[in-house]
Amino acid sequence: MKAVLLKQAGGPENLYIDNIDKPTIKDNEVLVATKAISLNPADVKPKYVDDMLNMLYGKERPIILGWDIAGTVTEVGAAVINFKEGDKVFGMVNFPGVGNAYAEFVAAPAAHLAKMPNNVSFEEAAATTLAALTALQILKGNINKGDKVLIQAGSGGVGHFAIQIAKNYGAYVITTASAKNKDFVLSIGADEAIDYHTQNFEDILTEIDFVLDTQGGNVLLNSVKVVKENGHVFTTTGTDFPEEAKEIAKANKVNLSGMLVKSDSNDMNILKDMLESGAIKPNIYKTFAFEAMADAHIEVEKGRTVGKVIVTI
CATH class of the missing domain: 3.90.180.10 (Medium-chain alcohol dehydrogenases, catalytic domain)
Incomplete structure (x- = not known):
C-alpha cells in the first residue's frame, strides 16, 4: 500500500x-x-x-x-x-x-x-474527529443551558466545532475571530463575535461561566480574568500554566484546567448523532x-x- x-x-x-x-x-x-x-x-x-x-x-x-x-x-x-x-x-x-x-x-x-x-x-x-472530539470532551458535562461561554479562535478547527456544540447545549456563545471571519462564526451559532485585531476581549467581557482556550499565553491569562467566581477555563495547550494565570485563578476562585483529547467510540457516536441531526457541520x-x-x-x-x-x- x-x-x-x-x-x-x-x-x-x-x-x-x-x-x-x-x-x-x-x-x-x-x-x-x-x-x-x-x-x-x-x-x-x-x-x-x-x-x-x-x-x-x-x-x-x-x-x-x-x-x-x-x-x-x-x-x-x-x-x-x-x-x-x-x-x-x-x-x-x-x-x-x-x-x-x-x-x-x-x-x-x-x-x-x-x-x-x-x-x-x-x-x-x-x-x-480530533478537533470535534476535543471540543466535545471539554464541553460535555461542563456547561449548562444559559451559560455564557467564550470560545477562543472560533473559526479554527476546534473553535468552529465548539461554537456549534456549545450552542447545541443551550449556551450563549461568544467567540473571538478576525473581522473577515465574523459572518462565518455568527452563521454557525455564535451570538457575539469579538474582533481580536481591534478589540481586547478582556476589556469587554465579565461574568463568563466557561472559556474554551486553544491559544495559551496571554490569551489564556486574560481568559482567567473574565470568568466569574466558580467559573471554568479549559485550555488545550497543556497544564503548564503561567504563574500569573494560576495566581489570578486562585484569587478569583476560578477553575483552571488543561485537557488532552482521547480516542473514544462513545464520544464518536455522540458526534455521529450530531452530524446526523445537523447540530454540527x-x-x-x-x-x-x-x-x-x-x-x-x-x-x-x-x-x-x-x-x-x-x-x-
Whole structure:
C-alpha cells in the first residue's frame, strides 16, 4: 500500500510517499481502506522536532503521521462485533499514541470508531474527529443551558466545532475571530463575535461561566480574568500554566484546567448523532490529494484555516 512517511525531523519537504506492507489487524481492530484524512496542528508541528517525534511516535524511523480518518472497513478482527466489512466508519485512531493515518489502509481499534451517518461525505466525516472530539470532551458535562461561554479562535478547527456544540447545549456563545471571519462564526451559532485585531476581549467581557482556550499565553491569562467566581477555563495547550494565570485563578476562585483529547467510540457516536441531526457541520477549508500531503501541511502551518484541511485518497 501507499503511505506518506517521515524519515527524519524537518519541514514538509521531508514527507514522501512509498509502498509499504499493508498492516495486519489484532482481534479488537478493523482494517480501514482510507478515503479521507483530516490534518491538525498536532500532526504538523511535531514533525520539526526530534524530541517531539520521539515522545509521540517512538524512535523508530520512518514514521507515519496522523490520527483522523474516514473510510470503509475491509477486514474485521475476531473480537469485533459492532462493525462488518463494507461499513463506512470514521474516527481518531490511537490518540494519544501512533495512529498511522497517512496511509491507504489503517489498522484501527473498533473502540475508536463510529459508523458514518448517511448524510455526510468521507471528507466531512474525517473532519469531525480530533478537533470535534476535543471540543466535545471539554464541553460535555461542563456547561449548562444559559451559560455564557467564550470560545477562543472560533473559526479554527476546534473553535468552529465548539461554537456549534456549545450552542447545541443551550449556551450563549461568544467567540473571538478576525473581522473577515465574523459572518462565518455568527452563521454557525455564535451570538457575539469579538474582533481580536481591534478589540481586547478582556476589556469587554465579565461574568463568563466557561472559556474554551486553544491559544495559551496571554490569551489564556486574560481568559482567567473574565470568568466569574466558580467559573471554568479549559485550555488545550497543556497544564503548564503561567504563574500569573494560576495566581489570578486562585484569587478569583476560578477553575483552571488543561485537557488532552482521547480516542473514544462513545464520544464518536455522540458526534455521529450530531452530524446526523445537523447540530454540527464541519467546515472544509481546503482539500488536497494524497500526493500533495506536503502542500496540505504548508496550508495548516499558515494558521489561517477556517475549519479543517482534508486530504483525500
